[in-house]
Amino acid sequence: MDVKDYYQALGVAETATADEIKRAYKKLARKHHPDVNKEPGAEARFKDIGEAYEVLQDDKKRAAYDRARQRAASGQGFEPEDGGGFEGFDFGSATAGGDYSDFFEQLFGGRMRGAGGRPRSPRDTRGQDQNVVLEIDLEEALAGAQRKITLRVPALDAQGHVELKERTLDINIPKGVREGQHLRLSGQGAPGHGSGPPGDLYLEIKLRPHARYRVDGRDLYFDLPLAPWELALGAKVTAAVPGGASIELTVPPGSTAGRKLRIKSKGLPTDPPGDLYAVLTLVLPPVEGDAAQQAYQAFQAAFPEWSPRAPRG
Amino acid sequence: MIETQWIDDRAELTLIDLCQACGLEAEQITVWVVEGMLEPAGAGPDEWRFDSRSLARVRVAQRLVRDLQIDPPGVALALELLDEIAALRAEVRRLGG
Numbered sequence: 001m002d003v004k005d006y007y008q009a010l011g012v013a014e015t016a017t018a019d020e021i022k023r024a025y026k027k028l029a030r031k032h033h034p035d036v037n038k039e040p041g042a043e044a045r046f047k048d049i050g051e052a053y054e055v056l057q058d059d060k061k062r063a064a065y066d067r068a069r070q071r072a073a074s075g076q077g078f079e080p081e082d083g084g085g086f087e088g089f090d091f092g093s094a095t096a097g098g099d100y101s102d103f104f105e106q107l108f109g110g111r112m113r114g115a116g117g118r119p120r121s122p123r124d125t126r127g128q129d130q131n132v133v134l135e136i137d138l139e140e141a142l143a144g145a146q147r148k149i150t151l152r153v154p155a156l157d158a159q160g161h162v163e164l165k166e167r168t169l170d171i172n173i174p175k176g177v178r179e180g181q182h183l184r185l186s187g188q189g190a191p192g193h194g195s196g197p198p199g200d201l202y203l204e205i206k207l208r209p210h211a212r213y214r215v216d217g218r219d220l221y222f223d224l225p226l227a228p229w230e231l232a233l234g235a236k237v238t239a240a241v242p243g244g245a246s247i248e249l250t251v252p253p254g255s256t257a258g259r260k261l262r263i264k265s266k267g268l269p270t271d272p273p274g275d276l277y278a279v280l281t282l283v284l285p286p287v288e289g290d291a292a293q294q295a296y297q298a299f300q301a302a303f304p305e306w307s308p309r310a311p312r313g
Numbered sequence: 314m315i316e317t318q319w320i321d322d323r324a325e326l327t328l329i330d331l332c333q334a335c336g337l338e339a340e341q342i343t344v345w346v347v348e349g350m351l352e353p354a355g356a357g358p359d360e361w362r363f364d365s366r367s368l369a370r371v372r373v374a375q376r377l378v379r380d381l382q383i384d385p386p387g388v389a390l391a392l393e394l395l396d397e398i399a400a401l402r403a404e405v406r407r408l409g410g
Contacts, residue, residue, distance in 0.1 A: 003364065026381075029348060047382075129334040131372065145375045174319065180363045185318040202320075214406045222409045234397070258408065279407065308391055 003072045004103045007063060014066075018057065024051040051104055061108065079106060089189060100231035125191035127199040134183075134203045138210040139221075142242050142269060144175035151188075152200070171203065171293055176270040179207045179215065213242060218274025219267045221260075223281045224249065231255045231282060242268050249278055257282040272295060324354040324362035331363050335371050345374060354372040 005015050010024040013100050029050070030036065034043040057212045068078040132151060140147070149171055152164045171183065182202045189199030207215055214221040224239055234253030241263065249261055260277045267274025287296060315349060328367035332339055343358060345351050351370060365409060373395070374388045 011341045029381055033377070035376055036391075037389075050380075126333065127335055131334070176317075178321070182368055184318040184320055199333065202368070214403075216403045216407060218335070276329075277407070278328055 001078075001103055003069055003078050004048075004051075004101060006055050009048050009052035010056065016056075019241070019244060021056045021270055026050065029048055029053075051100055051276075055104070064129045065107065089181075123196075125194065125196045126196035127192040129199040130189040131203060131204060131207050132201045134171070135206050136177070137208050137210050137214055138215065138242070140173050141177050141207060142175070142204075144177075145173040147171045147173055149203075173205075176268055176273075177205055178218070178268065178270065181205045184264060204285075212240075215268070218270045218272075219277060220274065221279055223283045224251075224261070224278040225283045226251060226255075226257075228282060228284065231280060232258065241280060251280065273311065320365045322364055322366075324364045324367075326363040326368060328353075328358050328361050328363075330369065331371060334368060335375055337371070337375060342371065343359065344385045345371070345389070348385050348389040350374065350385075393397055 006310065007016070010016075010021060012020055012024050016024070016275040029046070032042050032046045032049060034046055050184040055065050058100055071079040072129075100160075114207040120190060132149075133147065134147070136145070136147070139145075147170075148168055149167045150166055152166055157163050167182075168186070169185070169190075170278065182204050185203070187198045188201035192197045212222050220242060224236065224237065226237070230237065232255075234255070235251045237249050237251060239249055240246050247263065247266075249263070251261070257280055259280045263278065266276035285292065285295075287293060318325075326334070328339055328342060331342055339358065342351070346353060346361070351363065351367050353363045353367065355361045370392055373384075374392060377383050377388050377391055
């Protein structure tokens with residue numbers, strides 16, 4: 001196992017002061033928090049930052065870590081020779097999360113598992129509610145769907161140990177469901193303590209991005225590619241709409257790229273239904289071959305006084 | 314037969330539902346209502362009814378408090394800015410960007 005570079009994770013020098021480390025952590029935590037940062041890998045990065053700070057902000061842990069780095073740099077394994085030296089570490093969490101990397105656990109001892117974790121629950125309390133994100137495709141939102149989902153949820157076994165249990169549920173996705181809605185399943189959350197009832201399970205709907213349609217609330221948007229003459233002179237164009245049908249759209253003469261044509265009630269089948277918008281998009285024919293060249297030159301010659309860069313009144 | 318209930322735009326979750334769903338105390342959620350970050354239907358805590366969007370907002374707020382130690386006015390501002398960013402991103406997508 002390689003030594004994790006906590007200094008690099010926080011972007012600080014090995015000689016950084018406690019203040020510099022704290023400042024760096026706070027800034028990076030804000031920047032990479034998964035609710036703020038939507039890039040893939042943000043959550044993993046956020047955990048790395050938290051773990052680095054957990055170690056570097058504490059003198060003892062930082063010292064132990066620095067020694068481990070030195071040992072690794074001199075070709076030895078990074079684990080401490082005597083296997084001890086872990087006493088006196090306080091594992092109250094300076095940061096959020098609580099999941100630590102294998103490297104951290106190797107260095108600071110397996111004690112981290114569950115440390116600072118669940119306080120003893122009072123007897124007969126209700127189990128915790130749980131939340132699971134359910135990703136669906138636009139097609140499933142439009143037509144409704146039956147989904148089988150398998151959940152891996154923590155549960156207590158007969159000895160009171162936490163284990164991950166698999167459970168399969170049949171879910172009916174209603175037609176017109178929207179991003180952000182939740183399905184509450186009574187009693188499917190974490191088991192209660194003692195004779196307390198289990199909590200509920202919430203499924204939160206998220207829509208996967210679609211290749212053709214962009215969703216905004218109840219409305220859908222798609223690009224309608226058009227030739228320059230279709231925009232300028234107008235045209236009747238056939239376009240596919242959600243659900244597999246086609247419709248004929250009338251592009252008014254003198255249209256500009258970016259203009260939206262509204263197709264009422266063809267968006268999400270909600271109540272009231274959303275609309276579908278065709279976003280007019282200009283596509284230029286390719287300049288391949290003599291005929292195309294000449295056509296473009298003739299086009300240019302037809303507008304001798306006009307410049308796209310002239311100030312418009 | 315599992316009892317299911319769709320939580321959508323209609324405001325149906327009580328304060329207790331919300332507390333249980335997120336593992337928070339009523340006090341914390343009440344503070345956020347006072348900040349105007351959550352806008353339940355109903356006159357007082359006993360009558361408050363929250364919609365689906367509130368449930369998602371509370372979860373985000375909870376994580377921001379836990380991970381970034383933001384105070385209630387800060388959390389309210391953060392959520393509003395995140396909403397604005399999401400709206401801008403949606404606008405960019407609509408324009409074909």
